[in-house]
Amino acid sequence: MVSPFVLVVDPGHGGPRSFGAMWPSFPADHGLTGEKLERALAEHAKTAAAVEKDINLNLALALQHALEGSGWPVLCELTRDTDEALALETRAELAAKHGADFVVVVHCDTSAERATAGLWTYVRNGDAPAMAFARDVMLATPRALRRGTNEPTIARPKPHWTVDAHAVISHYLAPAVLIECGFLSNDRDRELLCRESGQALVVAAIMAGIAGYWHRRESGNA
Numbered sequence: 743m744v745s746p747f748v749l750v751v752d753p754g755h756g757g758p759r760s761f762g763a764m765w766p767s768f769p770a771d772h773g774l775t776g777e778k779l780e781r782a783l784a785e786h787a788k789t790a791a792a793v794e795k796d797i798n799l800n801l802a803l804a805l806q807h808a809l810e811g812s813g814w815p816v817l818c819e820l821t822r823d824t825d826e827a828l829a830l831e832t833r834a835e836l837a838a839k840h841g842a843d844f845v846v847v848v849h850c851d852t853s854a855e856r857a858t859a860g861l862w863t864y865v866r867n868g869d870a871p872a873m874a875f876a877r878d879v880m881l882a883t884p885r886a887l888r889r890g891t892n893e894p895t896i897a898r899p900k901p902h903w904t905v906d907a908h909a910v911i912s913h914y915l916a917p918a919v920l921i922e923c924g925f926l927s928n929d930r931d932r933e934l935l936c937r938e939s940g941q942a943l944v945v946a947a948i949m950a951g952i953a954g955y956w957h958r959r960e961s962g963n964a
């Protein structure tokens with residue numbers, strides 16, 4: 743009897759205040775604070791073509807659905823399956839409560855440079871299982887979604903090199919990978935991420951990471 747592998751998927755952002763990236767982006771020079779800023783952000787999100795918190799959730803639900811239909815011995819739990827606000831620490835507590843063997847944190851990116859595109863992964867320094875997982879995901883990511891299309895170093899995940907990325911994955915007890923699934927500021931990425939068939943491409947790449955991790959774990963190499 744194979745014991746199920748518990749994968750916790752953590753869709754970033756959520757709730758009435760944490761929208762994540764949006765397209766069109768919210769103006770940086772707004773000069774608003776407190777409740778005024780919150781209200782303006784909420785208004786902006788209503789008419790935005792893409793809101794990261796919703797895309798993250800859709801990707802997480804699609805991944806859970808794909809795993810349930812895969813017949814793989816993987817139990818997939820989400821930190822949130824609705825539009826709910828969760829603190830980073832709470833997300834880590836939920837992952838621990840579910841008995842996570844591995845955590846996939848799902849976000850999307852944005853950039854002032856509209857040509858910037860592609861999926862990228864972040865892991866903590868020294869988190870070898872997460873590094874291997876991230877590499878598998880990036881190798882399985884279709885060329886159209888890879889950052890720097892012909893870049894030969896594409897399969898080398900970044901150790902956390904931004905403060906933000908570190909904060910997002912620093913609290914988990916289990917190996918954890920942050921996947922920035924694409925740029926909402928890039929027309930092609932956004933179109934893919936907003937479409938079910940485009941989301942399926944990202945899900946398939948993450949499934950490749952899960953398959954590789956599972957294989958290494960079963961053969962005692964994880």
Ligand SMILES: [Zn+2]
Pocket residue numbers: 754755762763794849850
């Ligand atoms: Zn985000």
